[in-house]
Amino acid sequence: MKTVIILILTLAALTTAATAQVTLSPLNAEFGKKAKGEFNLTNGTFAPLSVTFELQSVELSNGKFAMVDLKPTTHVKLSEYSARIPAKQTRTIAYTVTCDVMPCGVVILSTMATGHTNEGIAMATRMGTIAYVCDKQKGCRDWFLAQNK
Amino acid sequence: MRKILLSLILIGVLAGANLSYAGTVTAGPQSVALTASQGESMTLSLSTNSLTIPLGAAAGTYSSPITANVAWNIASGHVGTLTVGAWFSSASAALNGGTGGNLPSSSFTLQATINGATLAPTVCNQPTIAAVSSVAGATCIPAANAVVLSNLTTASQGTLTDTYALAYTGALAPPATYTGTFYIDYVIQ
Numbered sequence: 221m222k223t224v225i226i227l228i229l230t231l232a233a234l235t236t237a238a239t240a241q242v243t244l245s246p247l248n249a250e251f252g253k254k255a256k257g258e259f260n261l262t263n264g265t266f267a268p269l270s271v272t273f274e275l276q277s278v279e280l281s282n283g284k285f286a287m288v289d290l291k292p293t294t295h296v297k298l299s300e301y302s303a304r305i306p307a308k309q310t311r312t313i314a315y316t317v318t319c320d321v322m323p324c325g326v327v328i329l330s331t332m333a334t335g336h337t338n339e340g341i342a343m344a345t346r347m348g349t350i351a352y353v354c355d356k357q358k359g360c361r362d363w364f365l366a367q368n369k
Numbered sequence: 370m371r372k373i374l375l376s377l378i379l380i381g382v383l384a385g386a387n388l389s390y391a392g393t394v395t396a397g398p399q400s401v402a403l404t405a406s407q408g409e410s411m412t413l414s415l416s417t418n419s420l421t422i423p424l425g426a427a428a429g430t431y432s433s434p435i436t437a438n439v440a441w442n443i444a445s446g447h448v449g450t451l452t453v454g455a456w457f458s459s460a461s462a463a464l465n466g467g468t469g470g471n472l473p474s475s476s477f478t479l480q481a482t483i484n485g486a487t488l489a490p491t492v493c494n495q496p497t498i499a500a501v502s503s504v505a506g507a508t509c510i511p512a513a514n515a516v517v518l519s520n521l522t523t524a525s526q527g528t529l530t531d532t533y534a535l536a537y538t539g540a541l542a543p544p545a546t547y548t549g550t551f552y553i554d555y556v557i558q
C-alpha cells in the first residue's frame with residue numbers, strides 16, 4: 221500500500237513538472253515623475269522557468285486598450301532582461317521609467333516557457349504589468365485613461 | 370511530629386505569601402497594530418509545455434487539447450477587459466524544419482473553447498490583436514473573439530478554464546523535425 225502511495229505521489233510530481241504555472245503581481249502601478257517600481261514572478265512548477273522581458277507602450281483609443289512599439293519618448297530600464305526562475309521560487313524584477321511626454325504608459329511583458337522542446341511546438345505564456353507615469357502619482361492611471369480616450 | 374508541624378506551618382506561610390503576590394501582579398491589555406496588504410495578481414497555468422501535431426497522413430487531425438487556467442485577483446479602476454491572444458512568433462516560419470524548410474502559420478488551424486464558448490476553427494493567419502500585441506498574420510484568434518470579459522471594472526476575483534487544440538492543415542510537409550513556439554496571452558487592462 222505504501223509503495224502504491226509513493227508511486228502515485230511520484231506520478232503526480234512528474235505530471236506537475238510538465239506544466240507551466242506562473243503568477244504575476246502586481247498587474248499595474250502608478251507613479252509620479254520618478255518611476256521606480258518592481259514586480260514579482262512566481263514559478264509554481266517543479267521545473268525551472270525561463271523568462272524574457274519585452275517593453276511596449278500602451279495606448280487607449282476609442283476606449284480600446286492597445287500595446288504599441290515603445291515610444292522613443294519613453295525610457296525604461298530593467299534590472300534584468302531575462303531570467304531563470306528555479307522551481308517554486310519568486311523573482312523580483314525592478315524597473316525605472318522616465319517619460320519625456322506625460323502621461324505615459326508602459327507594459328512590461330514577461331514571456332515564459334518551461335523546459336525544452338526538441339520536436340513539436342513549445343508552449344509559452346505571456347503576461348504584462350503596466351506602469352503609468354504622470355506628473356503626480358495620485359490618480360495617475362485615471363488621468364492617463366482620461367487623457368487617452 | 371514537631372518537625373512535621375513546623376514544616377506544615379512554613380508551607381502555609383509561603384503559600385499565603387504567593388497568594389498575596391498573585392493578587393497584586395497584574396498585566397494590563399497591550400495592543401499591537403496590525404497591517405496587511407494584498408496586491409493584485411494573475412496566475413496562468415498550462416496543462417502542457419509542448420505539443421505534437423500530426424503531419425503527413427494524419428494531417429488535419431487536432432492535437433490533444435491544451436488547457437489554460439487563469440485566475441485573477443484585481444482591484445477596481447481597470448479599463449475592465451480581459452483579452453486573450455493565441456499566436457505563433459512568425460507568419461512565414463511558425464515551425465522551422467531546418468533543411469526541410471518552414472511551415473507557415475497559415476498551415477495551422479486552431480480550435481478553441483474560451484469562457485465556455487467554442488469558437489469556429491480559425492486559420493492562424495489573423496490580424497494582430499492590439500490589446501495583446503500578437504504577431505500580425507500569425508494570430509489564431511479573430512480580433513472579434515479576443516475580448517473575453519469586459520466587466521472587470523470593480524474589484525473582483527475569478528477564474529477561467531479554456532482549451533486550445535491545433536491541427537496542421539497545409540500541404541504535405543517535407544520529412545524533417547519541425548519546432549516552433551505557440552504563445553498564449555491573457556491581459557487584464
